[in-house]
Amino acid sequence: MEKIYFVGAGPGDEELISLKGYRLLKRADIVIFAGSLVNPKLLDYCKEDCQIYDSSVLYLEEIIEIMRDGAKKDKIVVRLQTGDVSIYGSIREQAEELKKIGIDYESVAGISSFLGAAASLGIEYTVPEISQSLIITRLEGRTPVPKLEKLELLAEHKTSMAIFLSVQNIEKVVEKLLEGAYEENTPIAVVYKATWEDEKIVMGTLNDITQKVKNSEISKTALILVGDFLGDKYNYSKLYSKYFSHEYRDAIYNRNK
Numbered sequence: 498m499e500k501i502y503f504v505g506a507g508p509g510d511e512e513l514i515s516l517k518g519y520r521l522l523k524r525a526d527i528v529i530f531a532g533s534l535v536n537p538k539l540l541d542y543c544k545e546d547c548q549i550y551d552s553s554v555l556y557l558e559e560i561i562e563i564m565r566d567g568a569k570k571d572k573i574v575v576r577l578q579t580g581d582v583s584i585y586g587s588i589r590e591q592a593e594e595l596k597k598i599g600i601d602y603e604s605v606a607g608i609s610s611f612l613g614a615a616a617s618l619g620i621e622y623t624v625p626e627i628s629q630s631l632i633i634t635r636l637e638g639r640t641p642v643p644k645l646e647k648l649e650l651l652a653e654h655k656t657s658m659a660i661f662l663s664v665q666n667i668e669k670v671v672e673k674l675l676e677g678a679y680e681e682n683t684p685i686a687v688v689y690k691a692t693w694e695d696e697k698i699v700m701g702t703l704n705d706i707t708q709k710v711k712n713s714e715i716s717k718t719a720l721i722l723v724g725d726f727l728g729d730k731y732n733y734s735k736l737y738s739k740y741f742s743h744e745y746r747d748a749i750y751n752r753n754k
């Protein structure tokens with residue numbers, strides 16, 4: 498019996514899938530892809546007789562049934578999801594269901610959209626002495642968020658944040674961020690469809706972002722990135738400083754000794 502492959506499709510650009518994922522897609526007999534978010538151009542990598550299912554119209558039971566059927570017939574089944582499957586990928590429940598019926602699975606890492614968005618902006622989330630942590634989170638919606646992870650509590654850290662699944666409530670996001678430690682002039686970016694051809698980037702501050710997002714009519718498939726890493730202040734890292742020695746390289750005053 499074959500195993501199931503959970504493959505991260507990357508954020509959008511069809512070249513941002515891993516080589517491993519690409520090779521699996523080429524060999525796949527069955528692909529179940531998240532039609533609401535995965536770039537359909539990725540399906541061009543599949544062979545002509547590959548059976549393709551869009552999971553956005555399926556229940557969990559139906560997805561598992563397709564997987565079971567394929568695995569039993571020794572087919573290569575790829576479950577293709579956006580970004581990386583470990584972030585809001587709903588793979589836990591699929592994995593548990595597969596375990597129950599004795600089917601193995603393997604995950605193939607993908608480039609999450611928060612990484613695609615960072616590349617589009619050309620930024621670093623971890624600017625020395627400005628922020629050394631990145632919080633990945635979401636506003637609670639129909640899916641509740643554990644009490645200790647409320648946005649206003651996480652915002653107390655004033656570090657870099659990538660907020661998923663929340664742009665439709667940008668007003669509320671801003672309100673919660675301000676309840677925490679961010680300020681009216683803290684920079685914030687909204688990246689819609691990062692790395693897709695129709696990507697849109699809206700930059701602002703907590704003071705004006707709500708209006709700007711409304712004007713741009715972005716209401717889904719976007720990330721909210723917030724924090725001083727987007728601002729003008731920065732420091733150089735020690736890593737490449739000539740006054741700093743480490744395991745692989747001496748500081749300049751020791752170099753030629």
Ligand code: SAH
Pocket residue numbers: 508509534578579580581582583584585586608609610611613614660661662663688689690691692693717718719720
């Ligand atoms: N597993 C995915 C996230 C799936 S949850 C990942 O690793 O990226 C879906 C949410 O991800 C969307 O609501 C949006 O907030 C974000 N998202 C996914 N693709 C995106 C993209 N190309 N640009 C911006 N945000 C994206």
